[in-house]
Amino acid sequence: MSARLPLGKEPETEGKIFCRPGGVASPRFGWPPSKRTGRLQEVEWTKSGHRIQLPRNGTERSGEQKDARVCKYLYYKTHTEPIPTGSGAARDLDLTQRKPFRGLGLWAMSASGGLMEGNQAREDEDARDSCCADEDSSPVVERRNRSGIISTPLSKSLKHSRALSQYIATCSAAAAVANANATRLAQSSLVPTGIKSHSVDAQHRGQVGLTKLDRSALVSSLLDSPSGLHLAQAAELLRRASMLLPVSDSSNIGVGGDMEAVSASDSLGSVTDFPLLSNGGGVGGAFPFHPGLFIMTPAGVFLADGALSQVTGASEQQQAHSEMAAAASANAKKKRKRCGLCPPCRRRINCEQCSSCRNRKTGHQICKFRKCEELKKKPAGGLESCDGEEIMSEHWKCCSWLESLSASPHVPPPPGRPPQPQGMLGKIHHYCGISGSTGSESNSVF
DNA sequence: GTCAACGTACCG
DNA sequence: CGGTACGTTGAC
Numbered sequence: 177m178s179a180r181l182p183l184g185k186e187p188e189t190e191g192k193i194f195c196r197p198g199g200v201a202s203p204r205f206g207w208p209p210s211k212r213t214g215r216l217q218e219v220e221w222t223k224s225g226h227r228i229q230l231p232r233n234g235t236e237r238s239g240e241q242k243d244a245r246v247c248k249y250l251y252y253k254t255h256t257e258p259i260p261t262g263s264g265a266a267r268d269l270d271l272t273q274r275k276p277f278r279g280l281g282l283w284a285m286s287a288s289g290g291l292m293e294g295n296q297a298r299e300d301e302d303a304r305d306s307c308c309a310d311e312d313s314s315p316v317v318e319r320r321n322r323s324g325i326i327s328t329p330l331s332k333s334l335k336h337s338r339a340l341s342q343y344i345a346t347c348s349a350a351a352a353v354a355n356a357n358a359t360r361l362a363q364s365s366l367v368p369t370g371i372k373s374h375s376v377d378a379q380h381r382g383q384v385g386l387t388k389l390d391r392s393a394l395v396s397s398l399l400d401s402p403s404g405l406h407l408a409q410a411a412e413l414l415r416r417a418s419m420l421l422p423v424s425d426s427s428n429i430g431v432g433g434d435m436e437a438v439s440a441s442d443s444l445g446s447v448t449d450f451p452l453l454s455n456g457g458g459v460g461g462a463f464p465f466h467p468g469l470f471i472m473t474p475a476g477v478f479l480a481d482g483a484l485s486q487v488t489g490a491s492e493q494q495q496a497h498s499e500m501a502a503a504a505s506a507n508a509k510k511k512r513k514r515c516g517l518c519p520p521c522r523r524r525i526n527c528e529q530c531s532s533c534r535n536r537k538t539g540h541q542i543c544k545f546r547k548c549e550e551l552k553k554k555p556a557g558g559l560e561s562c563d564g565e566e567i568m569s570e571h572w573k574c575c576s577w578l579e580s581l582s583a584s585p586h587v588p589p590p591p592g593r594p595p596q597p598q599g600m601l602g603k604i605h606h607y608c609g610i611s612g613s614t615g616s617e618s619n620s621v622f
Numbered sequence: 623g624t625c626a627a628c629g630t631a632c633c634g
Numbered sequence: 635c636g637g638t639a640c641g642t643t644g645a646c
Contacts, residue, residue, distance in 0.1 A: 629640105
């Protein structure tokens with residue numbers, strides 16, 4: 177690579193937060209889309225923040241360089257001197273000329289010639305994909321689906337390799353979502369009962385600058401996630417429940433997409449265990465029903481027995497039960513959605529080589545390398561594969577426990593499951609077998 | 623079990 | 635209404 181910068185900290189990268197592959201924000205590594213003015217420059221960084229040069233093909237790396245390998249990303253270089261066409265540097269920098277598939281769909285070699293493997297190769301691929309977008313100044317605009325995945329008609333995508341540049345916006349959106357989620361998580365773990373409103377306000381103030389894109393990305397990510405899907409279903413159930421509810425001013429109870437609802441009395445207790453619901457995604461206003469009123473399963477969201485008896489008359493429970501059974505059977509047919517978290521989901525490029533890509537016109541299948549791991553699994557193993565009766569049986573089990581929980585917050589979970597000392601949410605999660613690590617919980621209760 | 627093809631839900 | 639992709643089915 178002929179275009180080298182002096183060693184040391186790159187001024188352009190100081191004091192900025194960059195979007196790294198996978199939507200991770202980082203102050204050091206990445207690329208600043210708003211500032212890119214020059215050419216792509218590949219550099220590697222030591223953990224101490226110094227940029228170093230790496231030997232070319234086949235050269236053994238020093239210890240420091242080995243450390244730096246994991247920190248290698250591209251960034252936009254501000255210099256503007258042209259790079260001689262045909263030179264090694266030009267070859268290295270002209271990443272848009274790569275053919276988009278090798279072996280298992282991973283890039284096996286870095287642009288500087290170093291061997292890479294597995295996720296590292298994939299991450300670098302993503303990084304370059306995002307960076308090169310503007311290098312290739314083509315005005316082609318491609319559509320994205322809700323997950324930020326480039327979606328072009330088959331003919332188009334086969335004609336030209338994906339303009340690797342077109343993922344930056346997605347990346348920033350993902351970073352925004354990650355940021356929002358981080359904020360939410362921080363709030364959920366830090367905010368004790370009683371000072372919730374202050375924190376919500378603070379959070380709200382802090383998020384005032386959130387753009388519409390940020391919010392829609394957040395909402396979209398929530399609704400795309402398994403739990404988010406449940407959230408949407410919960411909203412619908414709430415809407416129905418509020419219609420049955422003899423509330424004097426029902427217009428004040430809104431459970432729409434943004435869940436900007438006016439606070440209502442809390443029938444079961446505090447909702448501070450459920451910040452997502454209580455603060456309406458940082459918008460203000462409280463979720464008008466206690467989350468414990470809902471039982472969420474892969475087959476759908478149900479109102480708990482106690483909830484039904486509270487928000488409706490006992491005579492209406494029967495009707496609601498049959499509605500729930502209908503919903504369960506309807507949801508059995510419903511398409512599952514990509515989890516958006518697994519590596520295949522995070523992959524944004526069709527390999528264009530697998531059978532699904534080649535045969536997309538008739539096969540109607542997503543690229544094999546982008547097929548969600550969750551969708552690959554059979555919906556079996558849990559409530560999803562069972563019939564409505566089983567679902568309802570599980571539902572009643574949860575209901576009875578939730579009712580007892582609402583009567584006394586210290587009722588232990590049903591036998592067979594050891595207690596978990598993390599408040600109501602912990603109990604609920606434990607009772608429902610939620611690990612919380614993958615977001616692919618088999619069933620969940622709010 | 624894998625693959626191709628088709629039906630169709632879902633979305634813009 | 636067209637595009638994408640999940641679910642299902644039948645062939646191998």
